[in-house]
Amino acid sequence: MLALLHQTHAPFVVTALAMVFTAERPSVAVADAHAEIDDALQQLRAAGYGEDDNQPLPAGNARDLCRQWVQAGWLVRHVSDGDVEMYRLSAHGVGALEVAGRVGGVRTRVSESRVRTLLQAIERLAQDADPDVMSRISRLHEEILQRQRELARLERGGEVETVPDEQLLEAAENVLHLARELPADFARVAESIKAVQRDVVAELRHDVRPTGEVLREYLERGKQILDATPEGRAFAGALRLIGDPAQIHNLWSQLRTVLRHKFTELLSDQQRRELADISRRVEQGVKEVLAAQRQASHVITTQVRNHDPLRDRQVDELLRNVMSELHEWVPASRRGEPVEPLRRLPVADIGHLRQRTSELRPPQPPAPLREWEETEDVTTADTRAWGGPRYAELEEHLVTFAGGEGSVDVVAAFRAADEDLRRPVDLLGLLEIAHDAGMTETDEVTTVDTVRPDGTRRRFALGGVVAANPADRNGER
Template identity: 35%
Template sequence: MSDIEGEVARVKDALDRPTLQLLDRKWAAVALPIFVCSFSQEVRSLPAERLHAQVGTYLDELQTAGHPVPAGNGKSLCMQWVRQQWLYREPGADGQEQYRLTSHAQDALNIIEEMTRERSFLSGSRITTIMETVSRVAMDANPDREARINRLDEQIAALTAERERLALGGEIVDASENDLISGFVEVLRNLDGLPGDFKRVEESVTAMHRSILRNLREDERPIGEVLDEYLHTSRNLLKTTPEGQAFEGAFELLRNKDWLSRLRRDIDTILTHPYAGTLLPDEQKKMRATVEVIRSGIDDVLNRRTRLSATLREHIENYDQIRNRELDATLRGIDRELRTWMQTARARSNVEVELFPPALDVDHLRLRTYDTDSERAPEPLEDVSGDAPEPLSLAEIRQQGGPSLGDLRRELDQALTTGDTDTAAALFNRLPGDLRRPVEILGLMHLLARLDAMPEADREPVEAIRPDGSRREFHMPKFALVPTSEQPADARGDADD
């Protein structure tokens, strides 16, 4: 017996996956370009209303140019792509729903990218890369200690010999243009697969999230058993799936700051090479964003796990052991039927449901009886106007206000005109009592600043008089008062203003 039956089942399973269904659909030539124009490495999610309008605009442009387009508007197509597992709709950080590409759509875009990249993948550098990878994996898989030591000694000897040759002035062999370009293409192929790999890990976490929520809603088991299952699944998620293992490896590398710095330096070295000019601008941009793609993918996975933990914590905190079991079973049944109905319901489908049960004709007592206290007038307020303090006069109120800039300005102008006062502190100390409040010091300094007067390093004491007659000594910056006759003409003009 041949294995043809097993191969048929395997191929059928592959053809039923959303990735190949997207490539095989009639409107794939419309859906894939829309995904390319809407999403990128910088734009990984879009608000729902914005994508609806954007898809509608693309459809109008294609129809105007003579291309056939599917029936429906932007919103209906986006909802259809969600059901076909090409788009994922989720609540955003601000509560507004947003769309993201699924791993199936990302894989389809990668296939199109590889098929349209007109460059050969077979080269000496590609074979060398495969050999180095196989050698490293073989060394990691070999449990023989002596074999590992011998292989490390060979590598150290080869690297040491090459270093000594270069240190003695040996010739640096330049790589051929074909090898460099092939290496560039190999790097780009690996970068194309990064978003899809991270997306698959995120979708695995999302599937576990939904499974745990379904178990919490439907299972009759205690919450402790459900949480034990969640913890076991969460621990094994990154070890039992290929995408989980890849994520765990990338996460370990990301913790190493030296690795990130070396990766950035290597990318800069590649892009500064003259042959890097053969790369398209989009390819150069994609290569520069390598570190950010890794960071963003890991952040998305960690955020998804954080949301799952928050959901479980909220459920545990709000769980009531004494709740009515009959009501709980009824609500679970409604929730189960609603989720079943949503799998086939359309956008405007509805179900007639009575929000309130019909009223019962049952005799009952009045819920409110007459209370004489509620009809009694409130007690009159007590007259306490006799205890009020004496009102302040206008002069007393002004004493509590800001500086008297008008009076201070006249005193300052007189001092500058007569020239009988050397400093601002001396002027303040000879002012009348009502102009020597503490706040007047600030007013005087404000007027000096208006005159562009420059303070000296020294400070001078001034004695202020509060409205209640008490005295307080302050130290203000020393300002020399230059008589108006000795000031330059431009300074006198400013003072007159």
């Protein structure tokens, strides 16, 4: 960050980065960034900048400049979900823009709001560090009494104490000062997670332990990657406060309330925009960190599953041997000398592999079924009771319930049936008979109670059905 701010072309670099990367556009496609920076360079050079020490400009085009900024650690190049190469600011770049913004913006002052924030933070720290139960109880009782007295005063018709606009303005500037630190903090957390990802993958490739042990350890580290760095642990604590969507919604509502107050007219347009964007920037920062965590866990898990440390080490040793032999051969070779190509690389001697991984004991057939004797008493009543629909009895009941009418209410007919015809399967059978006879569905939704053979009941909801009389279909009328 200091290298960016102290270099000769810092004014142009900071301005270009602030122009391309905004709170609404944290990531920019590589082609778009090159086009915008090239256009800015052309306009500045056409206006005479960069000549005769008039605000010197860097040499080269936008592609070269962005490559230098990536190497310096101010930009990060990555691939988006849509396989598009993107640029985004690194934590150092975000920090440099925040420093430049604070220097060029409204200077923070020692105000009542800033001092109160410091005192409240110290008070909360002392309360959290004090394990004494009695002192905690005493503080809570005192706070309750203060709230009760304030509530009683307001209920008696007391007025809400108004805060002067100047004091509200100081508090808003303090909020903006605190909020400007958040983007750089979120970026540092995301980059610390990616650094852990690179370290884990590098350690995995050089690990000499058994593969099973490596798998267990590194898969666990991939799941707990957010707790692997101090920044990640601090963010996990903050996430308990800002990760709840209801909390973000409350923050958004409170900011809208503040912006409706007349004192905000004393703020500049940029300050009002920053104040309105706090909730969105917090939500965006949380999403960026969680996306980095998911990507790191995915990369580590994929590396563990698809790469064998022993095999990777053998490949590395083989490539080093090849390079060593080339270094020895090239100085002694002559131009035009024929070279015998290497048809295939040597393979590692792995000895004898297991040819069978099944159980040593031969498979045993299942135990034979017991012979059934015809003299055994088999209860068919219970089996029939749990069987399918009784179509004949159901159709006869439907015809009887319909009488001489041309149509019949299927639900009413089912409710009027005997208990042994009101099983769940009989309800399906009755609907099948109605479908074959021709039925019409109504918009009414009704419920029916069915009775299982063991006496338990179950309620079903279905649409109303009016069926034609099955007797008409059978030619009985």
